[in-house]
Amino acid sequence: MSNNIVENLRKEIEAFKIQTEVEKVGKVLEVFDGIAKVSGLSDVKSSEIVTFSNGVGGVALNLEEDAVGVIILGSFDKIKEGEEVRATGRILEISVSDSILGRAVNAIGAPIDGKGAIKAGKSYPIEKVAPGVVTRQGVDQPVATGIKAIDAIIPIGRGQRELIIGDRQTGKTAIAIDAILNQKGQNMICVYVSIGQKDSKLRKLQARLEDSGAMAYTVIVSAGASEPAAMSYIAPYSGVAIAEYFMDQGKDVLIIYDDLSKHAVAYREISLLLRRPPGREAYPGDVFYLHSRLLERACRRNAKYGGGSITALPIIETQTGDISAYIPTNVISITDGQIFLETDLFYKGIRPAVNVGSSVSRVGSSAQIKAMKKVAGTLKLDLAQFRELEAFAQFGSDLDDSTKRQLERGKRSVEVLKQLQYAPVKMEHQVVTFYALTKGFMDDVPVEKIKEFEGGLIEYTERHAKVFYKEIAESKMWTDKGEEQLKKAIAEFKSSFMK
Amino acid sequence: MTKISPKIMAEAIYNATKGKSGSNLELALKRSVKVLENKRMIGNSKNVLSALQEIIDKKEGIVRMKATTAHKMETTERKKLENEIKEKYKAQNVESLFFEKPELLGGIRVEVGDEVWDATYKNKLRKLEKFLIRET
Numbered sequence: 001m002s003n004n005i006v007e008n009l010r011k012e013i014e015a016f017k018i019q020t021e022v023e024k025v026g027k028v029l030e031v032f033d034g035i036a037k038v039s040g041l042s043d044v045k046s047s048e049i050v051t052f053s054n055g056v057g058g059v060a061l062n063l064e065e066d067a068v069g070v071i072i073l074g075s076f077d078k079i080k081e082g083e084e085v086r087a088t089g090r091i092l093e094i095s096v097s098d099s100i101l102g103r104a105v106n107a108i109g110a111p112i113d114g115k116g117a118i119k120a121g122k123s124y125p126i127e128k129v130a131p132g133v134v135t136r137q138g139v140d141q142p143v144a145t146g147i148k149a150i151d152a153i154i155p156i157g158r159g160q161r162e163l164i165i166g167d168r169q170t171g172k173t174a175i176a177i178d179a180i181l182n183q184k185g186q187n188m189i190c191v192y193v194s195i196g197q198k199d200s201k202l203r204k205l206q207a208r209l210e211d212s213g214a215m216a217y218t219v220i221v222s223a224g225a226s227e228p229a230a231m232s233y234i235a236p237y238s239g240v241a242i243a244e245y246f247m248d249q250g251k252d253v254l255i256i257y258d259d260l261s262k263h264a265v266a267y268r269e270i271s272l273l274l275r276r277p278p279g280r281e282a283y284p285g286d287v288f289y290l291h292s293r294l295l296e297r298a299c300r301r302n303a304k305y306g307g308g309s310i311t312a313l314p315i316i317e318t319q320t321g322d323i324s325a326y327i328p329t330n331v332i333s334i335t336d337g338q339i340f341l342e343t344d345l346f347y348k349g350i351r352p353a354v355n356v357g358s359s360v361s362r363v364g365s366s367a368q369i370k371a372m373k374k375v376a377g378t379l380k381l382d383l384a385q386f387r388e389l390e391a392f393a394q395f396g397s398d399l400d401d402s403t404k405r406q407l408e409r410g411k412r413s414v415e416v417l418k419q420l421q422y423a424p425v426k427m428e429h430q431v432v433t434f435y436a437l438t439k440g441f442m443d444d445v446p447v448e449k450i451k452e453f454e455g456g457l458i459e460y461t462e463r464h465a466k467v468f469y470k471e472i473a474e475s476k477m478w479t480d481k482g483e484e485q486l487k488k489a490i491a492e493f494k495s496s497f498m499k
Numbered sequence: 500m501t502k503i504s505p506k507i508m509a510e511a512i513y514n515a516t517k518g519k520s521g522s523n524l525e526l527a528l529k530r531s532v533k534v535l536e537n538k539r540m541i542g543n544s545k546n547v548l549s550a551l552q553e554i555i556d557k558k559e560g561i562v563r564m565k566a567t568t569a570h571k572m573e574t575t576e577r578k579k580l581e582n583e584i585k586e587k588y589k590a591q592n593v594e595s596l597f598f599e600k601p602e603l604l605g606g607i608r609v610e611v612g613d614e615v616w617d618a619t620y621k622n623k624l625r626k627l628e629k630f631l632i633r634e635t
Contacts, residue, residue, distance in 0.1 A: 009631070016630050018623050025615040040613030065504050066546070 024087040028052070029067060031079050034228040035273045036070045038085045044068055047127050049088045054078050057108070058085070059092050059230070062274045069274045071230035073108055094238050096245040097121025101189070104206060104220040107235040109242075112222060113206070124241040126234055130296035137302035139336075142367045143254060143311050146182030146424020147175060149354045149417045152376035152434055153383075154339055157367025158252050159300025159309040163331055165316045165323060166341030170353050172315045174421050175339065176256040177205060179313065181212050182424035183254060189246045190218040191255040193239035196232050196262035199224050208422065223266075232266035240297045240310065247301065247308035255298065259315035260291060264327045281326045291327075292334050323358075337361035350418060356383050369427065369476040375434035379413065386410025405443070412442045415450040428472045429458045432465075432486065441490050445498070457493055464489040505543055508535070509550035513558075560591030565610040569603040569619070584611065 026040030036058060044050065044060045050070055051057055056079065062069025072079065094109040097119050104113040111118050139157035156162045164172045180190045192209075194202050202222055209215045219242055223235035236257050243253040257263070264287055271284035279285050291314075298312035314335065316328050321343065323332065332338055337360045346353035365373070389407055393399060399407070416437050419425065425433075433454055436442055445453045462469065468482035468489075478486070512531045519527055535541050556563065564584050566572070572580075581593045588611065604620035 012631065013627065016627055018626055020616065020618040020623075022614050022616050024613055025610075026613055042613055065506055066550075 026050075026068065026085045026087070028079060028081055028083045028085060030081060031072075031076055033269075033273050034072050034076055034230055035270070036072055036076070036079060036085070038068045038070055039066065041068050041085065041087050044087045045091065047091050049090050049092050051086050051088060052079050053083045053085075059234070060087075061270070062276070071233070071270055072228065073230055073234075074228075076228070092126045092234065093123045094126055094241050095120045095122070096124050096242050100219050100242060101217065102215045102219075104202075104222060105238075106227070107221065107223045107231040107238050109238060113220075122245065124245050126237040126241050127293075128241070128244065128297065130293065131299050131301060131305075135299075135301050135305040137300050139300055139363045139367050141252075141300075141309075142364075142369060142427075143179070143188070144182055144186060144427050145175070145179040146426070147178055147352055148419055148425055148430050148433070149352055149356065150175070150339060151368075151427065151430055152372060152417075153356055153380045154337065154354070154359045154361040155364035155368040155372070156311065156313075156361060157300075157364045158311050159298065160337070160361070160363055160367070161295050161298045161312040161314065161335040162361060162364070163314050163316060163335040163338040164341070165318060165328060165332070165338050166353070167318050167321055167343050170341040170343055170346050171351060171421070172317070172341060173201075173205070173258055175341075175352055176258060176313055176315065177208065178422065178424050179254065180209065180218060180256070181214050181422060183217060184212075184214060187252060188217065189243075189251055189253045190214070191239050191243050191253060192218060192220045193236050193255065193257045194220065194222040194224070195235050195257065195259060196223065196225050196266060197258065199226070212422070229266040229269040232263060233270055236260070236263055236294050240294060240312075243310045244297065247310050248306060250307045252308060253310045255310055255312050257294075257312065257314040259317050260331055261317045261327055264290065283326060287327070288330050288334075291331055295331075295334050336363045350414060351421075352419060354417075356380055356417075357387065369472075371431045371472050371477045372427065372434070374477070375431055375438055378438070379434065382406075383410065383413055386413065408443060409437075409440075411447050412445070412450055413437060415447055416442070416454060418451070428469055431472055432458060432461050432468075432490075435486065436490050439487075439490075441494060445494070453494075453497055456497060457490065460493040461486060461489045464492065503538055503540065505540075505546035505550045508538070508540060508547050509554055512547070512551055513554045560589075562588045562590035562593050562611060564593055564595045565598070566595060567598040567600050567603065567608045567610075567619075569599065569601050569605050571599055572597060572607075580607075580609070584609070 024041055024043055026038040029037040029039050041050065041060070044063065046060060046063055048060045049057055050060055056072060056074040058070040058072045060068050061071050099119040103111055103115065103118055105118070106112050139159045141158040143156045143158055145151055145156060150156065164175055166172050180192065183190055202224065206220060209218055221235055221239040221242065223231035239255055239257070243255045246253050264283060267287060267290055268283050272278060272282065276284045295312055295314060298310040300309040301307055314331060316331050318325065318328055323340070340355045340358040341353045342355045345355060385406060389403060390410065393407060416433055436457060442450060442453065465486040468478055468486040471478045471482040515531060516524055516527045535544060535547065540547065562584060566580060577595070577597060581595055584590070585593050602621065606619040606623070608619050609616045
């Protein structure tokens with residue numbers, strides 16, 4: 001046995017070729033707060049990896065006249081002044097292979113889930129120019145999030161960038177997680193990038209994904225709150241590099257950045273330490289480019305260039321609902337729409353607390369399936385009118401019949417859009433529910449019984465309106481035959497429910 | 500006002516003193532020190548001096564080499580090395596410093612500016628160590 005080991009080692013040593021080349025070596029001038037100033041390294045490129053004597057890596061970020069500003073990717077307490085720093089000639093990259101699926105890695109691709117090493121694969125650069133115009137295609141395939149309020153009113157398409165924005169504790173992450181859970185069997189790979197989050201929150205989330213079997217198609221990239229700002233800064237780029245690896249295989253990928261506010265804060269920290277001039281809210285001048293170059297990498301590629309897509313759901317946390325702050329306005333303008341979550345709605349019990357009026361999807365409607373478009377087409381307008389009437393109705397008691405009807409319908413619409421966490425709803429079930437709602441089948445069901453009605457209706461119609469379900473599954477739209485059957489089934493269920 | 504870097508200051512001092520000798524040179528140097536004081540760069544004079552050294556070296560074709568070996572190098576070996584460096588960097592003159600460090604075990608490490616050619620046994624062993632513990 002030991003002879004074998006010795007023999008193998010001997011062979012390996014014999015096969016090892018040492019090539020001595022001229023290296024560019026600099027010296028550490030100063031180290032502070034995760035940043036090192038290095039002299040020498042005259043030919044170093046921006047974003048090039050450098051290595052310190054103790055093996056810790058760094059990225060050259062500031063190329064100055066007589067020094068290089070390096071962000072240290074790891075522990076910096078053992079780096080000493082005067083220590084040697086070697087340029088590698090390589091731009092920061094991450095090793096990706098199919099075996100990364102189901103794993104949790106840090107910002108530089110090293111596993112953090114204790115499940116052993118990940119098989120090395122292709123190297124993907126962390127910074128890359130977004131795909132050009134000729135390689136792209138319009139968004140026309142839906143991403144089913146399983147959240148009724150989103151799928152019906154603010155639909156998301158594959159390749160879209162939809163911002164989830166709201167105050168703390170309004171259910172932003174919950175929407176993202178529900179969207180991941182609903183991707184089971186939808187031919188979608190998910191990448192969840194956690195930036196500056198507590199490790200306990202990440203662990204809980206990972207456990208939830210594991211319990212639901214969602215880790216099989218998910219990768220978690222994490223830069224925790226205890227890690228240096230440099231890790232938070234590169235984590236989203238590493239995440240999108242992983243997403244690009246799968247997109248290059250023609251697969252569809254959903255990537256969630258949770259959250260980009262913390263990413264901007266990490267970048268601000270690094271920039272200020274590197275003595276870059278501060279601008280508005282002390283963010284550096286290129287904070288817009290920081291997010292635009294990241295989110296531009298989300299795209300849908302046309303068949304000629306291998307197909308595949310990256311759908312991005314960035315998350316932004318606002319302070320007391322202020323969406324006109326610097327970072328929120330930046331990301332709103334970059335993305336193709338936003339899902340706006342409100343604290344007031346959340347505490348009123350309307351969960352997910354989506355403010356339908358302020359939320360918008362600029363490109364998603366072309367990706368919505370025909371059946372959903374038909375049943376939910378007027379829902380946004382109806383809800384907006386309901387909110388207006390609701391405020392108006394508080395002042396007067398005498399309302400005409402049509403206004404009363406609109407108010408009652410509105411209350412039921414709000415009730416239907418409420419949904420429990422971790423309970424995504426299938427697209428065909430959503431279609432049935434909205435069909436019953438918009439065709440007035442729910443108008444005389446008491447508001448407090450709507451949820452019960454909805455649950456029973458799904459169960460009943462699944463058994464008694466099979467043609468309708470089959471048509472939705474196959475052609476994404478019903479025919480007269482299917483509709484008749486559904487109408488009949490709803491009427492039957494309703495009469496037994498109301499008894 | 501933009502910050503004056505040691506490199507720019509050194510360039511200015513070089514131009515002010517170029518071609519001067521005797522009392523003229525002394526006067527120019529005194530004035531340079533005064534300027535350094537006015538610009539509050541006295542604390543940075545070490546960097547200015549090294550930048551000045553670099554400029555002079557570049558203008559006069561001098562290359563500074565540092566060679567470190569485990570054992571003392573023979574004079575013929577030193578001459579050979581200097582000639583190699585002279586040719587590689589197309590230098591007029593090579594100013595060399597030779598050091599001995601037994602912990603390098605063998606081989607040679609040559610430094611010119613920020614370029615390092617490390618062919619010591621210690622470095623080779625480090626590379627072998629890295630190769631053997633790499634992730635496969």
